[in-house]
Amino acid sequence: MKYVHEFRDPQRAQGILRQIEAIAAQFPPGSPGSSASDRPLRIMEICGGHTHAIFKYGLADLLPDTVELIHGPGCPVCIMPKGRLDDAITLAQNPQVILTTFGDVLRVPGSSQSLLQAKAQGADIRVVYSPLDALQIAIAHPDREVVFFAIGFETTAPSTALTVLQAAAQGVSNFSLFCNHVLVVPALEALLNQPDLQLDGFIGPGHVSMVIGARPYRVIAERYGKPVVVSGFEPVDILQSLWMVLDQLVTGRCTVENQYSRLVAEDGNAVALGAIAQVFTVREQFEWRGLGEIPASGLRIHPDYAQFDAEVKFSLPHPHVDDHRACACGDILRGVKKPWECKVFGTACTPDSPLGACMVSSEGACAAYYNYGQLDRRRPATSSASLAPSHSSRVRR
Ligand code: SF4
Numbered sequence: 001m002k003y004v005h006e007f008r009d010p011q012r013a014q015g016i017l018r019q020i021e022a023i024a025a026q027f028p029p030g031s032p033g034s035s036a037s038d039r040p041l042r043i044m045e046i047c048g049g050h051t052h053a054i055f056k057y058g059l060a061d062l063l064p065d066t067v068e069l070i071h072g073p074g075c076p077v078c079i080m081p082k083g084r085l086d087d088a089i090t091l092a093q094n095p096q097v098i099l100t101t102f103g104d105v106l107r108v109p110g111s112s113q114s115l116l117q118a119k120a121q122g123a124d125i126r127v128v129y130s131p132l133d134a135l136q137i138a139i140a141h142p143d144r145e146v147v148f149f150a151i152g153f154e155t156t157a158p159s160t161a162l163t164v165l166q167a168a169a170q171g172v173s174n175f176s177l178f179c180n181h182v183l184v185v186p187a188l189e190a191l192l193n194q195p196d197l198q199l200d201g202f203i204g205p206g207h208v209s210m211v212i213g214a215r216p217y218r219v220i221a222e223r224y225g226k227p228v229v230v231s232g233f234e235p236v237d238i239l240q241s242l243w244m245v246l247d248q249l250v251t252g253r254c255t256v257e258n259q260y261s262r263l264v265a266e267d268g269n270a271v272a273l274g275a276i277a278q279v280f281t282v283r284e285q286f287e288w289r290g291l292g293e294i295p296a297s298g299l300r301i302h303p304d305y306a307q308f309d310a311e312v313k314f315s316l317p318h319p320h321v322d323d324h325r326a327c328a329c330g331d332i333l334r335g336v337k338k339p340w341e342c343k344v345f346g347t348a349c350t351p352d353s354p355l356g357a358c359m360v361s362s363e364g365a366c367a368a369y370y371n372y373g374q375l376d377r378r379r380p381a382t383s384s385a386s387l388a389p390s391h392s393s394r395v396r397r
Contacts, residue, residue: 003262007234016239017062023246024064040068042198043245044191044335046184047205048075048363049233055372057235067246070335071368073187073291074205076152077104077361078333081287082321084180085110088149091178091314092123098141100134101149103127108357111321131163131177138167138175147310150177155207157181157299158272161279164301164308178310179300182286184208185216186297190288192224196336201245203238204230206260211276213268214258221254232260279305287320289357290330329356332365339366346370 006012027041045051051071054060060069073079089110092099099115106116106127119125124144128134131148138146150160160177167175184205191197204217209230217228227248231241241259248254258264279302286298301309310316323329326344331337339345339358349355351367358364 004234007232007236009236012236013239016236016243020067020239020243020246021064023243023250024066026250027066027246039198040066041200041246041249042068042070042335043201043203043242044070044072044199045203045231045238046072046074046188047203047207048078048361048365049207050203050205050231050238051075051365051368052363053233053235053238055368058372059235059238063242067242069242070199071332071365072202072335073191073288073333074153074184074208075358075361075363075365076156076182077108078329078357078364079182079187079288079290080105080108080151080180080357081289082109082111082323083287083319085115086112086319086321087316088178089113089115089118089123090316091147091149091310092118092125094145094314096145097314098124098126098137098144098146099149100126100128100137100146102129102151104361105149105151107354108360109324109354111319131160132166135163135167135172135175138172139170142174144174145313146175147314148175148177149180151180153182153184153205153208154211154276155205157280158211158269158275161275164279164305165275167308168305173307176308176310176313177301178316179280181280181299182288183282183297183299184212185219186294187288187291188217188220189224190291190294190297191334192220192226194334197334199226199335200249201227202229203241203245204228204256206230206232206237206264209258209260209264209268211269211272213266214256214264215266215268217256221256225254227254228256230256230258230260230264232263278302288333289323290333324355327356329358329366332356332358339369342366 091097107114115125134148214230220226220228227245229241229244231237244257280299281302282296283298283300285293287293306312328337328342344355349359354360358366
């Protein structure tokens with residue numbers, strides 16, 4: 001299959017791994033002049049899709065000890081704060097409302113229950129595969145208010161925006177969005193402004209970048225001095241991107257490079273960006289789970305489309321709710337802790353009984369470690385070095 005098989009080719013992967021080992025050997029811990037003088041080189045993969053692929057193919061186990069992959073805050077389900085989930089549950093409990101959303105978010109715990117539990121208690125909550133499905137439900141039920149609980153980075157924002165434009169064109173008045181779309185670059189800047197985070201470079205998210213392009217990451221390279229390589233999702237993509245980051249570090253360069261040029265253009269997708277610009281406006285602040293309030297990091301509906309804004313149509317409390325005391329999701333999302341360092345990982349918190357969002361989402365770091373058998377990374381790894389996908393009996397989706 002074109003553009004798939006060649007990016008899963010074990011021989012290519014082995015060749016890149018040898019190059020990674022050669023570069024990493026130039027950065028031994030303690031080496032003078034190394035950016036990682038007393039620790040491994042720490043490269044963050046921002047996107048939860050990359051985290052999932054890294055575990056699926058056992059890539060982290062193939063790397064030399066002097067290179068460490070850090071899992072970033074790029075899973076939109078994981079970063080949704082409890083207060084926003086409580087708002088969604090409040091909406092769903094309104095007997096006039098049909099709440100529609102993607103399935104991943106149903107089991108994320110709010111402060112006292114999840115959307116799934118609210119549904120079991122009678123709330124009319126329906127899983128959809130696109131916002132257009134939600135619009136069709138609104139057209140089919142003119143006597144009810146249909147709200148789409150919209151989440152996601154710039155990847156999904158265009159389809160939400162185009163749905164609002166379609167609702168406006170069709171004059172659908174019983175459809176609205178509870179908009180929770182977020183922006184990736186402000187989140188990276190918030191991470192880089194944290195004093196306890198030691199990162200040497202980034203593997204940039206492929207799907208977001210198909211929309212925004214590679215250019216917006218220049219601020220990360222120019223202002224913060226961290227290389228960024230936009231990456232595809234196959235194992236050879238990820239290894240090549242890692243090698244490109246390391247090559248920048250070893251040669252003293254710092255820029256944005258695009259490994260995923262087969263799908264990502266420098267300036268992104270003009271049609272998608274145009275739809276976002278028409279329908280949304282940037283919020284002054286948005287709360288992220290684990291990262292707190294981040295300036296200019298979320299989208300809300302532009303006043304021109306206020307009739308489709310659930311936050312205008314309905315009264316929502318917008319509570320701030322702290323995470324469960326035992327939950328380390330915030331530290332996982334900032335990359336300062338690994339899942340197995342959370343006290344309840346794999347015991348009180350499992351995919352069947354999640355305490356935190358990182359265990360619910362298929363893109364969450366805790367779910368990735370759990371589903372691929374890495375309950376304790378100090379144990380021998382279970383994945384093979386052959387790049388065959390690693391399947392655990394715990395894999396559920
Ligand atoms: S194991 Fe559960 S509670 Fe702990 S950080 Fe992960 S999702 Fe949160």
